[in-house]
Amino acid sequence: MRWQDREGSNNIEDARGSSGGGGMGGGKPIGIIGLIILLIGAYNGVDLSGLVGGANQLSNAQQQTRQQPQYSQQEQQLYKLSSVVLRETEKVWGAYFQKMGKTYQEPVLQIYSGATRTGCGTGQASAGPFYCPADNKLYIDLSFYNTMKNQLGAEGDAAFAYVIAHEVGHHVQTMLGTLGKVHNLQQQVGKTESNALSVKLELQADCYAGVWGYYAQK
Template identity: 50%
Template sequence: MKWEGNRESSNVEDRRDGDSGGSGGGMLGGRSVGIGTIVIALLGGWMFGINPMTIISLLSGGGVPSAQVQEAPAQRPPKDDQLKKFVSVVLADTEDVWTGVFAKAGGTYKEPTLVVFRGSTRTACGQGQAAMGPFYCPGDQKVYIDLGFYETLKNRLGAPGEFAQAYVIAHEVGHHVQNLMGISAKVDGMRSRVNQTQYNALSVRLELQADCFAGVWAHHAQNARQILENGDIESAMNAAAKIGDDALQRAGGGEVVPDSFTHGTSAQRQRWFSTGFQTGVVKSCDTFSARQL
């Protein structure tokens, strides 16, 4: 992936050396939405595809404590921090793409903040943990990532490559786009009106749409800046396959249970990323109207 020398975003907040926030944190502003965490059976306690804050609360046996949200000023990545520089460049590229897409539709894109943390940190959605994997919190409109996740993506999930890493960021930004469009709130509003299996099905459509939005970003970024090198799309498609619900359940040694899916199968995640990449059109990502995913 060609990214060196490109613009870096100023919307990057580095909490790696600051107060990570203790054990507090409430559930504000809706659920946190992420590319997922890792299945318990696969990585000894990590789970994938369910609201991360709910998982942490259930595993700890606790309820939801009072809200405490940590804020910190945005900081530019140090010049010698290549991985942080990389995610800052990717975030900037998503800003450029989605600003243009929203403007063409007569709207204004509000840029999210990318929070880089280590271990744990407070969010408007509750206490964020590295074990959750990258996630988006609609309550504060921030994407959260412990950069150590990329080692997990490469070494444990078998999805190496810079463009696979960029796909992770683009997927979370896709959730931000859904939040701005009011899609996330509508899905979250259905939680008390449907059973768990039905809500899981809605979650799958939400996640697949975020995959498609990641493809839309890649389409426009390539057209505008020629960021792709040989094997990059294959790298993203491989990452999408490795984090499919069916693949993770198999890797965890368990039975594949479609009713429990919350992110979609490997084939579905690949298909919707490819749809976004091939068309570059937001309307092509309407997973909620699609008869077949």
């Protein structure tokens, strides 16, 4: 994937070195780690939704203040890559929404380290990248790149870019009203049905990431 000479997005927040903490917000975070857990549960016919809560739960962490670190070359490259991927998704979805006679509200990508405040509560790096519909922001700790490589067996710029495009897919679901409808429906069904709906949401976000991937290769 060639991205080094491409335009970056202006919708980036660099929250590395800032403080995390705070109470729960009014939204439900959507993350890729949760997809992995739900798919494992669905394959084995067991309910692992409790683990999803542990992976995606934005707990009330104590406030921490960090000194501004010196970023490695890898971190600097990942920051630039994240900005470029976000910009590419803005172009793709902006064009699609325009065709539908709608306006695409561009999400903000916050890059943080360790923990951060979000509209859905306190985001933890251990939860992996996630999208918060309450504030229309994507959140990612760049250390997830190493997690993908060392623990998930996925490495390279393309794999990392896909993760961002996947979370943008959840934002598209929000803009189209899909996410809200599914969350409302989940309140009316049992755990098994609710988990199945979550899997479908994640698979649709995968599909949306594929739309970005198709145009990104051009």
